[in-house]
Amino acid sequence: MANFEIVTREDFSDVTYLLEIRHPMMARAAKPGQFVIVMLNEQGERIPLTIADFDCDKGTITLVIQAVGKTTRQMQQACQVGTSLYGVVGPMGIPSPIGNAKKVMCVGGGLGVAPIFPQARAFKQAGAYVIGVVGFRSKELVFWEEKFRAVATS
Ligand SMILES: Cc1cc2nc3c(=O)[nH]c(=O)nc-3n(C[C@H](O)[C@H](O)[C@H](O)COP(=O)(O)OP(=O)(O)OC[C@H]3O[C@@H](n4cnc5c(N)ncnc54)[C@H](O)[C@@H]3O)c2cc1C
Numbered sequence: 438m439a440n441f442e443i444v445t446r447e448d449f450s451d452v453t454y455l456l457e458i459r460h461p462m463m464a465r466a467a468k469p470g471q472f473v474i475v476m477l478n479e480q481g482e483r484i485p486l487t488i489a490d491f492d493c494d495k496g497t498i499t500l501v502i503q504a505v506g507k508t509t510r511q512m513q514q515a516c517q518v519g520t521s522l523y524g525v526v527g528p529m530g531i532p533s534p535i536g537n538a539k540k541v542m543c544v545g546g547g548l549g550v551a552p553i554f555p556q557a558r559a560f561k562q563a564g565a566y567v568i569g570v571v572g573f574r575s576k577e578l579v580f581w582e583e584k585f586r587a588v589a590t591s
């Protein structure tokens with residue numbers, strides 16, 4: 438079994454956390470809008486999580502997770518830098534069509550801000566003027582403001 442090592446962990450709030458995972462093949466294959474199936478351990482449930490970012494140079498994919506139930510809470514406890522996930526399968530799902538639109542608005546709220554980042558970046562790389570509209574319940578819950586500013590006008 439491959440070693441899906443966690444290289445970065447960031448906590449955005451009491452229930453929302455980011456995991457950056459070493460997986461060079463996945464990082465090369467991933468496209469905006471796709472997801473992976475994750476298993477925390479051998480007995481673990483398989484859960485779908487969106488690829489919120491991928492970096493071919495670093496060979497990593499990034500997941501942003503909300504702890505809502507059994508597995509996502511277990512992962513919140515167990516997934517620390519240096520530990521590994523048992524399984525990460527994908528990329529799955531039909532990639533978001535990027536095309537050659539001239540002006541695009543990307544809208545997301547809360548945890549849903551993370552999955553639209555790769556799309557906003559891909560639109561920008563394709564030459565579109567990208568407007569980002571992202572919302573959070575409170576200032577404390579805001580994350581990835583700088584990442585969005587780098588690819589979109591807000
Ligand atoms: C394509 C796709 C992409 C996704 N991407 C992401 C992502 O990027 N990040 C993310 O955080 N999530 C994402 N999700 C959602 C994520 O898969 C789920 O939150 C996760 O599977 C929940 O697993 P769990 O074991 O933690 O929760 P579970 O224990 O399965 O609980 C899930 C919810 O159901 C409730 N529940 C559980 N059992 C019962 C019951 N018996 N009666 C009533 N309610 C119950 C729980 O309270 C909880 O709110 C995605 C889902 C899909 C389909």
